[in-house]
Amino acid sequence: MSEAIKALTMPKWGLSMKEGKVASWLMQEGTAISPGNEVLEVETEKISSAVEASEGGVLRRIVAQEGETLPVGALLGVIAGANDTSEAIDAFVAEFQKNYVPPADGDDDAGPKTEVVEIKGRAIRYLKQGDGGTPLILIHGFGGDLNNWLFNQESLAAKRTVIAFDLPGHGQSSKQVGNANLGELTQVVHDVMDALGVTKAHLAGHSMGGAVALEFALAHPGRVASLTLIASAGLGPEINGGYIDGFIEATGRRDIKPHLEQLFANAELVSRQMINDILAYKRLDGVDAALRGLRDKIFPSGKQATVLRDRLGSLSMPIQVIWGEGDAIVPAKHAQGLPASVKVSVLKGAGHMPQMEAAAEVNKLIEAQLG
Amino acid sequence: MARKITYQQAINEALSQEMSRDPTVIIMGEDVAGGAGTDGEQEAWGGVLGVTKGLYKKFGDRVMDTPITESAFIGAAVGAATAGLRPVAELMFIDFMGVCLDQIFNQAAKFRYMFGGKAETPVVIRTMYGAGFRAAAQHSQCLYPVFTHIPGLKVVMPATPYDAKGLLIQAIRDNDPVIFCEHKVLYTLEGDVPEEPYTIPFGEASVVREGKDVTIVTLGRMVHMATDAADNLAKQGIKCEVIDLRTTSPIDEDTILESVENTGRLVVVDEAHPRCNIATDVSALVADKAFDSLKAPIKMVTGPHVPVPFSDVLEDLYIPNAAKIEAAVRSVMGKKG
Incomplete structure (x- = not known):
């Protein structure tokens, strides 16, 4: 069997994913692909996204048909060299299918697991993936949790330790938020790093988590190797206060759905399961x-209380800013007029959640910054 | 943190957390402590199936054993509720409601209305229902339609451990009388339940499965039968939307109507006897408000109009199951067999 023949398999997005449905192939058999290319669309109960090729080559075989629902790890297609014979591809497929064992029902022991660390009387849930290098810490936004990184963490963990955690008041961490301001959340990042033995880390923050990452970098520049700010708060006074209030006040599916749809350029990504999880x-x-x-502390009266853009220039670590062009929560114009040392990427076809909607591009940008 | 616990543990945890949070929450019922005044209190029985086990040890006299007189202790719980406590009374089997019904439907259910909105009766009556436990005609009925009929009562019937905990906490915090119906066959069912307290609002059905061909509206234990049927039907290319009502009063009309407007077909599955039950109620709702959406007659799958038999063979035949639900779905799809 040729070394160059590679399997493209059903990804595992988030801890609870068991299977996915092949929605559509974005590439045809015979197309040349590079690592990071989006090859097909997969739908899960929670969300739809594109599957990226981790290897380059030619898409020689489409195994999974559109409409098929397959378990995590199942063979979707085959990437190989243009010169590999179709007999060799057939043999590869046969060998894969012979050895493939789908994850058993209730087999929750497989795969990474979240852990909990007690810090100053608060339980903080975190998920650690990968090993080695300078760790990358992922900080979610207002109302989010570590699952906001489900399309990013595993991919980024191929080369280093990646830690995502739930801020206080979020996910499965304790719900006491203390002073409830950016300073309080910044201190939590500090405490989490200490508790997990991380002296220096790359930080990537989304939305409110971006402001937290930035404030942390300003307070402890020696502990930050680089900063990635995604649709970040803290770079201008404007924010969609209607979204924040709507998210807080909504009590049922019908009230919350229109607000969640504002998060995405493609509103159809808001699935029933996503709504149920948030409720x-x-x-x-x-x-x-x-x-x-x-x-009340961070976004009072529909404005951002803390604008740190003028202090960005004082930082010497690499900084990049990533925005979705169609962001309806924090305006993409906040990416403009930043110091020249800051790398800015504004992504088409993405809203306020580019790490989900344009996961492949965001992963590539983070990868590039981390080296 | 979420972890897997049983339906029974979820109910126990909801009671324990609410008793810790609110000192006005008390428990009363037959053997809920395990025989007050006897030596057995360290290993208290905790109700006939042990649902309240361990609570007497934690909360002492706030868990009260009562004499075997439902009329007295349900009446006492209703009275205590009007006087400022939040009692959770255990009416062992729903079949016994006959002896204490006046306290529930003429007293508890009417106070808010008859006293011009000035009286509140935050009582919860927990009770077991349903067949499948080999407990014969007087301990196996599905009498929740009787309570659903009465304005002033809220009627709740969780199908999963997650719903059991969230709905019970909501029931205890609610200021109206709530009849909380627990299916005895579900007590051992395991599911993901957060450790923290949480609530689920009443009148919000859960869409446990999405589908475009047929809407199956159901509740309680039948949710699991309907899901099994939907799994089998999916393999035959028939996509069922399964709706778990979670509460029958209030009822989530919007979710039912929205779904039927999409699918055009309705099967209602209810373990209760076929006359004047939740299946007839939901069928009437859809016939009244979404008739124009229907592409086929509505089908009901229910228990028969006879008492629950004691014979195992007959009891199994009595209970609606996945095969009967599948047949009903195939019939509304215009398929034979």
Whole structure:
């Protein structure tokens, strides 16, 4: 069997994904592909996204047909050299299918698991993937959790340790938010790094998490190897206050759906499962008070309380800013007029969640900065 | 953190967390502590199936054993609720409601209305229902339609451990009388449940499965039968949308109507006897408000109009199952067999 023949398999997006449905192939058999190219669209209960090729070559064989639902790890297609014979491809497929064992039902032990660390009386949930190098820490935004990085963490963890965690008041971390301001959340990043033995890390923050990452870098520049700010707060006063209020006030599926749709350029990404997960989070005791507290301190009266853009130039670590062109929450114009040392990428076809909607591009940009 | 626990543990945890949070929450019922005044209190029984086990040890006299007189202790719980406590009374089997029904439908259900909105009755009555437990005609009924009929009562019937905990916490915090119906066959069912307290609002159905061909509206234990049927039908190319009502009063009309408007076909599955049950109620709702969307007659899958038999063979035949639901779905799809 040729070394160059590679399997393209059903990815595992997030801890709960068991299977995915092949929505459509974006490339035809015989197309040349480079690593990072989007090859096909897959739908899960929670979300749809493109599957990227991790290897370059030619898409020699489409194995999974459109409309088929397959378990994680199942063979979708074959990437190989243009000169590999079709007999060799046939043999590869046969060998793969013979050895492939789909994950068993209730087999939750397989794959990475979240852990909890107690810090100053608060439980902080985190997910650590990968090993080695300077770690990358991922900081989600207002109302989010570590699953906001489901398309990024595993891919970025191929070369280094990547840690995503739930901020207080979010996900499965404690719901006490203390002073509920950026300083409080910045201190949490500091404490999480200490607790996990991380002296220096690359930071990537999304939205409110971007402001947290930036404030942390200003307070502890020696502990930050690089900064990636995605649709970040902290770079201008404007923010969609209607979204923040709507997210807080909504109590049911019908109320919250229009607000969640504002997060994405493609509103169809808001699945019933995504809505259910967010409602289940909002219904935990303490979440409502936490979100209101953070809103009142960080985004009072529909404005951002803290604008740090003038201080960006004082930082010497590499900094990049990534925005979705169609961001309806924090305007993409905040990416303009930054110091020349800051690398700016504005992505077409993405809204406020480019790390989900344009995952391949965002992963590539982070990868490039981290080296 | 979410972890897997059983339906029974989820109910116990909801009670324990609400009793810790709110000192006005008390529990009363037959053997809920395990025989007050006897030596057995360290290993208290915790109700006939042990759902409240361990709570007497944590909360002492706030878990009260009562005499075997439902009329007295359900009445006492209703009275205590009007006087400022939040009692959770355990009416062992829903079949026994006959002896305490006046306290529920003429008293608890009417206070807010008859006292011009000035009286509140935050009582929860937990009760077991349903067949499949080999417990014969007087311990196996699905009498929730009786409570659903009465204005002033809220009627809740969780199908999963997650819903059991969230709906029970909501029931305890609610200021109206709530009849909380637990299917005894579901007590051992495991599922993901967050450790933290949380609530699920009443009147919000859960769409447990999306599909474009047929809407299956169901509740309680039948949700699992309907999901099994939908799994089998999916393999035959028939996509069912399965709706778990979660509460029958209030009922989530919007979710039912929205789904039927999409699918044009309705099968309602209810374990109760076929006359004046939740299946007839939902069928009437759809016939009244979404008739123009229907492409086929509505089908109901229910228990028969007879008492629940004691014979195992007959009891199994009595309970609606996946095969009967599949047949109903195939019939509304215009398929034979």
